[in-house]
Amino acid sequence: MAEDKDQISADDWASAMSEQATTEGGAEADWGAALAEQAAQPAQMPIFDTASSGAIPPAANNLDMILDIPVSLTVELGRTKIAIRNLLQLAQGSVVELDGMAGEPMSVLVNGTLVAQGEVVVVNDKFGIRLTDIITPSERIRKLQR
Numbered sequence: 001m002a003e004d005k006d007q008i009s010a011d012d013w014a015s016a017m018s019e020q021a022t023t024e025g026g027a028e029a030d031w032g033a034a035l036a037e038q039a040a041q042p043a044q045m046p047i048f049d050t051a052s053s054g055a056i057p058p059a060a061n062n063l064d065m066i067l068d069i070p071v072s073l074t075v076e077l078g079r080t081k082i083a084i085r086n087l088l089q090l091a092q093g094s095v096v097e098l099d100g101m102a103g104e105p106m107s108v109l110v111n112g113t114l115v116a117q118g119e120v121v122v123v124n125d126k127f128g129i130r131l132t133d134i135i136t137p138s139e140r141i142r143k144l145q146r
Contacts, residue, residue, distance in 0.1 A: 072111050
């Protein structure tokens with residue numbers, strides 16, 4: 001039962017997002033409902049029947065193949081550089097200063113690539129992040145070219 005208490009259901013997140021949308025009057029309510037609906041739907045395996053049709057499967061079927069591949073999602077508060085001498089002196093209660101300022105948006109990275117920025121939210125004593133800005137693929141390519 002302790003596991004059930006620690007688990008947050010998609011309904012909890014959806015209700016938190018819809019509550020926020022009613023207070024802000026934004027379009028996030030649709031996003032929260034869509035997230036809950038998507039979490040409830042089982043994944044489907046694409047059907048490969050190119051031998052009979054002789055055609056290449058549509059792009060949507062190709063995308064379905066990779067939807068269940070796990071990726072590493074990181075939310076970054078900030079960074080710092082520290083000398084090994086100072087690192088070895090850290091103890092419980094030590095404070096490490098980061099370059100991020102209080103109130104700045106958090107960076108959301110997928111496999112080390114910045115994809116969004118957001119702000120921290122708390123739902124049922126668990127931390128989450130509300131996305132405030134999505135980095136478009138063209139913006140990501142522009143950053144790579146610098």
